[in-house]
Amino acid sequence: MASHFSRSLLAPRHWLSWLGAGVWFLLAQLPYGIQYRMAKALAPLLKGRKRRYAMAQVNIARCFPHLSEAEREQILRDNMFSMAMALFETGIAWFWSKKRLHKLFTITGVEHIEAANAEGKGALLLSLHFTHLDLGSAMLGQFVNYDGMYRPHKNLVYDYLQKVRREAYCPGGITIPRDNVRTMISRLRQGRMIWYAPDRDLGPKVSIFVPFFGVQTATVTATATFARMGKAKVIPFTQRRLPDGKGYEVTIHPPFENYPAGDEYEDALRVNQFMEREILPCPDQYFWATPRFKTRPEGETSFYTGRI
Template sequence: MSSPQFTRALLAPRHWPSWIGAGIWFLMAQLPFRVQWWLAKLLCPLLYLNKKRIHMARTNLRLCFPDKTEAEREQLLKENLFSTAMAVFETGIAWFWPKWRLRRLFTITGVEHVEQAKQEGQGALLLSLHFTTLDIGSAMLGQYVNYDGMYSPHSNPVYDYLQKVRREAYCKGGTAISRDNLRAIVNQLRKARMIWYAPDRDLGPKASIFVPFFGVPTATVTATAQFARMGRAKIIPFTQYRRADGSGYDVVIHPAFDNYPTGDDYADARRVNEFMETEILKHPEQYFWAQPRFKTRPEGEEKVY
C-alpha cells in the first residue's frame, strides 16, 4: 500500500497532452465557485453529444422511474447533465483547493457515529454512492474523518497518478487502495481504520447476486457484507448533496447499520440497495445515471442498453 510514485516515464511526450489538460483543470479550479457553477450551466448541453452515455442515462431513468412521464424523465435528465458537468469542476475543487477554502462550502453532521466506532476499537466501511458529488464529498469528509479509500485504477497513467495523489491528500495519512486488493482492505479494517467504499457498480455475475434496485433485478455485489464480516467492521453510510441554490453542500454521516451482516447475502445486499434508493430519491438529479448499472442481466433476460 505504498504511496503512488512519480516516475520519469510520466514525462514522456505521449503524456504531455494529459499534463496540459491537468494544468488547465488546475487553473479552472481556482475560479470563484459561482463562476464554476455558471460554466457548468454553459457546458452541460455539450454532454448530449455523448450519445452512448445519454442512452444509458435515459434507459436507467426509464427503468427506475416507470411512473414518471417521458417529459418528467427528460427534465430529470437535463438536471442530471448539469450535475454531471458540475462534477468536473467539483473534482477540480476537491483536488486543488486548499482545505481552508473548501471548508467554507459545506456543513457536516453525524461525525459522532465514526467517533463511536473508533472508541469501540472497530473499523468501518464508509458506505458511499456514485453521486456526481463523489469526489468533493470525499474531500469534505476527509476534513473530519481520517480514512483510506478504495479506487479503480485508470487506464491513463497520468490521471491514475493524479487521482491517487490527490485523493490521498483528502485526509492526513489516507491511502488509496485498489479495490482488487482485498487483503489490504480487510487488514486495514481489522486495524480499526475507516475505508471509503461505494458498491453501486455492476461488477458482473461472479461478484454479484441479483437484488432489486428501484424494482429492477440488479447485479449487486456481496462484498459489502463480506468485508464487514472479515474485517470485523461496522457499516457507516455517508452522503453529500449539492444545495440547489448553489450555496454549497451538506455532508451527512448516518448511524451505523444495526445487526449487519446477518449472514444472508440477499438480505444484506437488499439492505444496502434500500438505503441507496432512499438517499437517491432525495436528490435523484445528483446520482450518476450515465453508468451501465444494469449491464448484467438475469439469465434469459434481454440486454437493456
C-alpha cells in the same frame, strides 16, 4: 502504498495529459459561482456524448416508470448539469485548499465515527456514485481519517493525480486498488475507516440479483463479506449539492445495526434500499450515465443497444 512519482510520466506521450491537468487546475481556482455557471452552459453539450446520454435515459426510465415522460426528461436534463458540474467539483476536491473548501459545506453525524473509533472498530464508509463523489470524499476528509478504494485509470497521468490527490484528503490515508482485498481487510482490522462504494455492476461472478428501484440488479455481495472479515461496522455517508449554488451538505448516517445478518440476499438488499432512499431526494445528482443494469437474469435481453 503511498503514491510515488515516476519519471516515466514526463515522457512526451504524457505532455498533453499534463497540459490538460494544468488547465483543470486553473479552472478550479475560479470562484465557485463562476464554475457553477460554466457548468450550466456546458451541460447541453453533453447530449453529444450519445452513448452515455442514452444509458442515462434508459436507467432513469427503468428506475422511475411511475413518473411522466416530462418528469423523467427533467431529471435527465438536470443530470446533464450534474455531469458537467462533476468536472468542476472534482477539480475543487483535488486543487482547493482545505480552508477554502471548508467554507463550502456543512457536515452532521461525525459522532458516529467518533463512537466507532472509541470502540477501536474499523468501518466501511458506505458511499455511492453521486456525480460529486470526489468532492464529498474531500469534504469528509476534513473530519474523518480514512483510506479509499479506487479503480486504476488507463491514463497514467490521471491515475497518478487521482491517487496523490485522494491521499491528500486526510493524513495517513492510502488508496487501495479495489482488487486488493487483503490490504482492505487488514486495514479494517487495524481500526481504519475505508471509503467504499459498491453500486457498480461487476458481473455475475461476484453478484446476486437484488431489486434496485424495482429492477433486478446485479449487486455485489462483498459489502457484508468485508464487514464480517474485517470485523468492522458499516457507516454510510452521503453528500448533496444544495440548489442555486449554495454549497453542499455531508451526512454521516448511523451505522447499520445487526449487519451483516448472515443472509446474502437480505444483506445486499439492505444496501440497495439505503441507496434508493438517498437518491430519491436528488435523483439528478446520481451517476446514471453508466451501464448500471448491464448484467441481466438468464433469458432477459439487454436494456442497452449497441456496444457497452
